[in-house]
Amino acid sequence: MMKDKMTIALAGNPNVGKTTIFNNLTGTRQHVGNWPGVTVEKKVGTKTYKNRELEIVDLPGTYSLTAYSIDEVVARDYIVEEKPDVVIHIVDATNLERNLYLTTQLMEHGAKVVIALNMMDMARERGDQIDIDKLSSLLEIPIVETVGCDGIGMDELLDEALEEVNKGPHHHHVVGYGKDVERYIGELAIIIQKDEVLAKKYPSRWVAIKLLENDEEVLKKLKGSPAEKEIRKKLKAIDTDEMEAHMADKRYEAIGSILPQTCSICVPKMNVSDMIDKVVTNKYLGIPIFLAMMWGAFEITFTFAVPFMEIIDMIFGGLAGVISGMGNGWLPSLLGDGIIGGVGSVLIFLPNILILFWILALLEDSGYLARAAFIMDKLMYNLGLHGKSFIPMLMGFGCTVPAIMATRSIEDNKDRMITIMVAPFMSCGARLPVYVILAGIFFGGAAGSVIFSLYALGILVAILSAVLLRKTLFKGKPAPFIMELPPYRVPTLKTSLIHMWERGQMYLKKAGTIIFLGVIIIWVLAYFPSGVEYGSEDSYIGMMGKVIAPIFAPLGFDWRIAVALIFGFVAKEIVIGAMGVLYGAGDNEELLSDAISDSSSSGIYPAHALSLMVFTLLYMPCIAVVGVIKKETGSWKWTLFAVLYSTGLAYIAAFIVFRIASAMGYGG
Amino acid sequence: MTEECLTKPETEYALSEAEPGTRVKVVHIKGKGAARRRILDMGMVPGAEVKVIRKAPMGDPIEFEVKNYKLSMRKAEAELVIVDILERGKNL
Numbered sequence: 001m002m003k004d005k006m007t008i009a010l011a012g013n014p015n016v017g018k019t020t021i022f023n024n025l026t027g028t029r030q031h032v033g034n035w036p037g038v039t040v041e042k043k044v045g046t047k048t049y050k051n052r053e054l055e056i057v058d059l060p061g062t063y064s065l066t067a068y069s070i071d072e073v074v075a076r077d078y079i080v081e082e083k084p085d086v087v088i089h090i091v092d093a094t095n096l097e098r099n100l101y102l103t104t105q106l107m108e109h110g111a112k113v114v115i116a117l118n119m120m121d122m123a124r125e126r127g128d129q130i131d132i133d134k135l136s137s138l139l140e141i142p143i144v145e146t147v148g149c150d151g152i153g154m155d156e157l158l159d160e161a162l163e164e165v166n167k168g169p170h171h172h173h174v175v176g177y178g179k180d181v182e183r184y185i186g187e188l189a190i191i192i193q194k195d196e197v198l199a200k201k202y203p204s205r206w207v208a209i210k211l212l213e214n215d216e217e218v219l220k221k222l223k224g225s226p227a228e229k230e231i232r233k234k235l236k237a238i239d240t241d242e243m244e245a246h247m248a249d250k251r252y253e254a255i256g257s258i259l260p261q262t263c264s265i266c267v268p269k270m271n272v273s274d275m276i277d278k279v280v281t282n283k284y285l286g287i288p289i290f291l292a293m294m295w296g297a298f299e300i301t302f303t304f305a306v307p308f309m310e311i312i313d314m315i316f317g318g319l320a321g322v323i324s325g326m327g328n329g330w331l332p333s334l335l336g337d338g339i340i341g342g343v344g345s346v347l348i349f350l351p352n353i354l355i356l357f358w359i360l361a362l363l364e365d366s367g368y369l370a371r372a373a374f375i376m377d378k379l380m381y382n383l384g385l386h387g388k389s390f391i392p393m394l395m396g397f398g399c400t401v402p403a404i405m406a407t408r409s410i411e412d413n414k415d416r417m418i419t420i421m422v423a424p425f426m427s428c429g430a431r432l433p434v435y436v437i438l439a440g441i442f443f444g445g446a447a448g449s450v451i452f453s454l455y456a457l458g459i460l461v462a463i464l465s466a467v468l469l470r471k472t473l474f475k476g477k478p479a480p481f482i483m484e485l486p487p488y489r490v491p492t493l494k495t496s497l498i499h500m501w502e503r504g505q506m507y508l509k510k511a512g513t514i515i516f517l518g519v520i521i522i523w524v525l526a527y528f529p530s531g532v533e534y535g536s537e538d539s540y541i542g543m544m545g546k547v548i549a550p551i552f553a554p555l556g557f558d559w560r561i562a563v564a565l566i567f568g569f570v571a572k573e574i575v576i577g578a579m580g581v582l583y584g585a586g587d588n589e590e591l592l593s594d595a596i597s598d599s600s601s602s603g604i605y606p607a608h609a610l611s612l613m614v615f616t617l618l619y620m621p622c623i624a625v626v627g628v629i630k631k632e633t634g635s636w637k638w639t640l641f642a643v644l645y646s647t648g649l650a651y652i653a654a655f656i657v658f659r660i661a662s663a664m665g666y667g668g
Numbered sequence: 669m670t671e672e673c674l675t676k677p678e679t680e681y682a683l684s685e686a687e688p689g690t691r692v693k694v695v696h697i698k699g700k701g702a703a704r705r706r707i708l709d710m711g712m713v714p715g716a717e718v719k720v721i722r723k724a725p726m727g728d729p730i731e732f733e734v735k736n737y738k739l740s741m742r743k744a745e746a747e748l749v750i751v752d753i754l755e756r757g758k759n760l
């Protein structure tokens with residue numbers, strides 16, 4: 001029987017080359033979305049091969065098919081519920097023992113499996129000798145050798161997959177669990193078969209095994225089943241903790257009995273990876289090297305970004321010039337002040353964002369990211385976070401957008417949510433111009449110390465918020481830290497650029513729409529009622545500023561600053577530009593400096609400036625970040641919380657700073 | 669070591685107590701739930717040989733070698749793994 005459309009799922013441990021093979025197979029014909037209800041990325045691609053329409057689904061990287069993390073649940077549910085026609089299981093040939101653990105679980109479920117034995121180049125180079133025919137016959141699974149990064153073995157892989165689908169159901173090698181346990185499995189399977197619906201949907205041996213392992217997700221599937229009561233009774237009499245260990249043990253035992261027959265010299269000796277680790281995670285050198293790498297990452301980001309930023313600036317400047325030539329009226333203003341001004345000031349950060357994504361991809365692909373988590377975990381754990389939270393928070397100093405997207409590597413939802421909530425307090429690059437100008441005008445020689453204090457304040461607020469959130473909304477301990485330290489690899493330019501582009505594209509698409517909307521709303525508020533000067537006292541935004549000004553009075557802000565802060569929602573650096581307009585200085589920084597440094601006429605004294613800087617540091621993240629928070633938390637509720645929480649904190653902090661500074665005589 | 673023998677029986681030696689360089693054999697995994705399951709899935713099964721490689725610069729987590737790859741765990745997780753010592757590492 002031929003089916004025209006066929007689904008293939010790609011499964012495998014993290015870091016085995018799944019993305020590489022997925023890209024090889026599908027090319028550009030892919031679609032990135034989310035799995036329903038969760039923020040795990042779902043990648044689906046299509047391919048026409050030998051007159052068959054193939055739908056290829058990239059499952060999240062998993063070590064096992066138990067219900068440990070959301071990734072595993074997603075991968076398992078797909079295989080178990082959606083029943084793809086065939087699973088291509090990608091196995092890292094240089095790490096067979098651990099990789100085959102997932103294989104035993106796939107076999108147990110009875111899905112049709114084809115193994116792609118990837119990283120064969122590395123295995124060969126290392127001198128491993130794998131008897132692939134033997135391995136294939138012992139596992140009773142077809143195996144194709146592949147080298148993902150060179151595209152070797154792709155057609156053979158698809159040929160095997162097609163052939164496997166056309167074969168009827170056949171016997172699969174399964175792990176035997178020993179007489180006693182097999183008896184339990186048999187007894188449970190018989191009970192399960194009493195529930196026809198359940199038995200039809202899932203292989204009953206598999207359900208029985210999962211039940212013995214005390215798998216909550218499978219227990220949930222039992223709800224309302226006529227067999228539920230009997231099963232629960234049966235399970236009560238069994239020590240499922242004991243079973244769980246026993247099953248894992250037997251699976252590894254089965255692997256242990258197969259491997260020596262198929263693989264001679266597969267045990268690596270002291271290799272390059274170990275040598276690198278001796279230095280990189282060394283007791284004394286580990287932290288300095290880590291800090292040096294992070295410093296280097298920022299240096300690269302900012303130096304590489306400069307020329308691109310100049311180009312973008314030029315393009316938008318040119319466009320603005322063309323449009324101002326179109327004369328007056330709402331359309332040139334919408335295009336010039338609104339879209340080009342607004343989108344331009346957000347796009348100017350795109351080079352920074354992309355380069356940070358690229359460096360993140362390089363660190364990830366090389367294997368260093370795992371070491372960074374390993375090195376920083378102790379510190380982060382003390383703050384109620386996970387080692388993997390460190391990198392996102394650090395990236396926050398560059399730009400909050402990639403920082404929040406980098407939280408994807410954090411498996412535990414609470415750990416991740418806390419990191420998302422506190423990352424915006426790390427002072428990003430867009431806030432710096434605000435400090436530079438205000439501190440420069442009002443604090444002269446002490447400007448450096450003021451700016452440094454602001455960064456320190458951001459870190460302090462992030463830490464305190466993390467502790468607070470952990471004690472209130474996200475109660476509980478940080479997730480366990482049980483993490484593989486993968487061997488170092490030289491990252492390939494192509495893969496890292498693909499990773500960068502995937503994230504960058506997602507940012508542009510998702511955040512882009514929100515940015516665009518926000519920019520238009522701000523423009524409407526600043527342009528209308530028609531006839532008023534853009535963003536002036538008489539515009540809606542000016543009126544809003546006046547209405548909310550009393551709220552800001554305790555912080556020392558008048559209506560003009562209130563308006564500038566509303567503009568700052570587009571991108572924080574705009575606060576300065578908006579002040580320029582409101583204080584009649586246009587976009588000339590020197591004029592602005594003259595206008596506001598005269599405290600008696602501008603009403604801005606050092607205490608006011610300080611309060612404004614603190615508020616700018618902490619208050620609601622810019623539109624792009626709000627868009628990304630929505631995307632990453634999948635919830636408007638949490639997005640709103642992030643906005644209100646940060647703005648509330650900003651208010652309190654600015655108030656305190658203003659009062660103290662005024663009391664010390666800096667308030668005029 | 670002799671001090672430890674007085675306070676706790678040799679059989680209850682947790683992986684978290686082993687110094688770098690030590691080789692051990694897993695006896696069983698204590699506890700319940702997700703952490704335990706993950707430890708088992710990652711190859712720390714009864715009978716498995718584990719080598720303690722090093723501690724992170726701040727003393728925690730710890731890196732191990734098991735099933736021919738490198739795994740790191742916090743002390744809190746390593747405490748769940750009860751082991752027999754095969755070969756003692758030099759106390760660094």
Ligand SMILES: Nc1nc2c(ncn2[C@@H]2O[C@H](COP(=O)(O)OP(=O)(O)OP(=O)(O)O)[C@@H](O)[C@H]2O)c(=O)[nH]1
Nearest residue numbers: 014015016017018019020061119147148149365495
């Ligand atoms: N030497 C070698 N490198 C490979 C091979 N296949 C992939 N790689 C490299 O391995 C690294 C990881 O590949 P990915 O495709 O990102 O792996 P993944 O399984 O998708 O990893 P996660 O996304 O972290 O789950 C990349 O740097 C690839 O270039 C291969 O067959 N041989």
